[in-house]
Ligand SMILES: Cc1cc2nc3c(=O)[nH]c(=O)nc-3n(C[C@H](O)[C@H](O)[C@H](O)COP(=O)(O)O)c2cc1C
């Protein structure tokens with residue numbers, strides 16, 4: 391693993407003394423701007439875009455400006471403690487990489503899922519691998535090193551296929567299953583509609599299906615022989631409109647921690663908790679699915695309260711280490727980023743992701759030092775954060 395995140399600042403200043411400035415940008419705005427040059431126009435707009443006029447996507451990021459931390463002095467916060475316990479694992483930091491279905495395509499060599507898994511191995515920041523990867527989940531898991539990995543399930547209508555995907559993830563060593571609930575239908579995405587852009591329909595990122603024995607058994611001809619028919623079958627099976635009645639079945643598929651992604655309403659959180667899930671994942675899919683929604687961050691406090699002690703993962707709009715700290719102060723157990731690490735990957739592969747993650751973590755660590763919150767518990771205590 392890399393040296394402590396806090397050394398990244400020293401590393402950068404020391405290198406500059408030797409005349410070497412960072413080769414990668416230091417802010418989200420610049421990561422995004424540079425990634426636009428590195429990715430094809432259609433792939434960039436797929437990653438950067440969201441639902442409708444993208445009001446919710448903007449609201450996600452803007453919400454962070456409406457919460458402020460209140461500094462504490464004379465704390466002597468010389469050592470910060472950022473590690474967290476999550477589903478029985480001790481992680482070096484509370485950061486994780488959210489599942490991104492096309493991340494595989496965003497690397498120069500077209501194997502971005504493997505590059506992301508290698509970044510997880512180097513930093514201890516877990517990857518939640520999407521169902522939609524370029525390389526099969528077994529190959530992604532093989533790159534995790536000692537860092538626990540999580541598998542995100544898009545639940546197919548075919549229950550045997552769902553079980554097969556989950557059991558493969560178990561066998562490959564994934565440490566939890568994240569079931570995404572908010573994408574059982576694709577939101578209205580003007581940028582993608584304008585460019586006719588839906589990567590999966592072009593056969594991209596379907597390796598987990600094409601390599602699956604149950605999926606293959608549903609085809610008249612192997613995907614290698616008739617990819618068009620295989621894609622069509624995928625489109626028919628890809629996702630089901632789950633209801634609460636399906637939860638016991640999902641629960642019965644695995645003893646691994648089960649986490650539900652997309653829960654934003656306290657009533658849903660309480661119901662999920664009662665159904666025996668292990669974790670709540672508060673997210674509005676980065677504003678890609680439903681427009682017209684509240685910022686995910688503003689919903690987090692009520693979700694944390696309803697979770698009543700269950701771990702709460704959070705993403706949507708996190709753009710800086712400061713944002714990470716605010717989400718933690720509002721009660722998140724772990725904080726996810728989507729687009730930021732995808733842009734890092736587009737810029738410089740695994741090194742680019744490591745740069746983004748270390749930048750976020752070092753900023754978070756230094757902010758906790760300056761503001762006098764040496765532990766996550768101190769940050770979550772009454773009075774650390776206030777709505778502006
Ligand atoms: C290009 C792209 C593809 C995504 N694909 C998936 C996916 O396959 N599964 C999933 O659960 N979420 C997916 N998401 C949503 C992310 O997991 C996450 O909720 C979102 O990106 C967080 O917001 P942020 O990008 O503002 O950090 C995707 C997001 C992006 C940007």
Ligand SMILES: O=C(O)C(=O)c1ccccc1
Nearest residue numbers: 491522573576590675678
């Ligand atoms: O692009 C997404 O956000 C996503 O998760 C997705 C995956 C498959 C089909 C449509 C959307």
